[in-house]
Amino acid sequence: MSSGTAGSGGAVGAIERDGLPEWLLPVRAAAETVRPEELSNFLPPAEGGRRSAVLMLFGEGPTGPDLLLIERARSLRSHAGQPSFPGGALDPEDGDPAGEGPVRAALREAEEETGLDRSGVQVFATLPDLYIPVSRFVVTTVLGWWRHESPVSPVDLGETGAVFRVPLADLTDPANRARLKHPSGHLGPAFEVGGRLVWGFTAGVIDRVLHFSGLEQPWDRGRTLTLSADALDLSARKGS
Known part of the structure; x- marks a missing residue:
């Protein structure tokens, strides 16, 4: 893992609450008070699971506040082709999974996947751990503010198919919101952006963060989508 800092002068893995733009304060407040069961029905088992972390990175682009997302390579065995937060499994070098390990892992993975300069990221909160049953990941979502932006793009096309930024205005636009019915029968939030x-998982976290931050706008919960044949084929792979 390369050296660096998180935010302005803080050590890698440190959480810095202050110095955020005003529009991010409700997000920080929600992250600090939300309970695991308010985020998902899928909570980590008492034992087992693969520890991982993702970076929910908020920036401010030409069109205003936004989120950094990636599209996972279509060749991967797990969650192939899906838009997601940068992230991945914890490595021993990341440290204690119950301590700063998830923050270190989220920043490291984001750097490895997008070329992000982690020294420009201020980590301001983490969400309670959640569980992805199909891949057995116990996931910590790390929330960051892109204080000093850096160029980003796929580092390894075998891992990351695309890197893109989504304006929060698009994510909160009711016209872009729906619920997606998976072949398993699960019905979850989705965003067409x-x-x-x-x-x-990614849409579920975004949905709950928008809701508990007070950023959500009323939308048609009766609008239901299904996966395309291509997405179904990718999601049918082991671990998707």
């Missing part, structure tokens, strides 16, 4: 369908 930038020509992509964001669904699954």
Whole structure:
């Protein structure tokens, strides 16, 4: 893992609450008070699971506040082709999974996948751990503010198919919101943004963060989508 800092002068893995733009304060407040069961029905088992972390990185682009997302490579065995937060499994070098390990892992993975300069990221909160049953990941979502932006793009096309930023205005636009019915019968939130369908774990976290931050706008919960044949084929792979 390369050296660096998180935010302005803080050590890698440190959480810095202060110095955020005003529009991010409700997000920080929600992250600090939300309970696991308010985020998902899928909570970590008492034992087992693969520890992992993702980076929910908020920036401010030309069109205003946004989120950094990636599209996972179509060749992967787990969650192939899906838009997601940068992230991945914890490595021993990341440290204690119950301590700063998830923050270190989220920043490291984001750097490895997008070329992000982690020294420009201020980590301001983490969400309670959640569980992805199909891949057995116990996931910590790390929330960051992109204080000093850096160029980003896929580092390894075998891992990351695309890197893109989604304006929060698009994510909160009722016209872009729906619920997606998976072949398993599960019904979860989805976002049609930038020509992509964001669904699954990532959409679920975005949905709950918008809701508990007070950023959500009323939308048609009766609007239901299904996965395309291509997405179904990718999601049928082991671990998707």
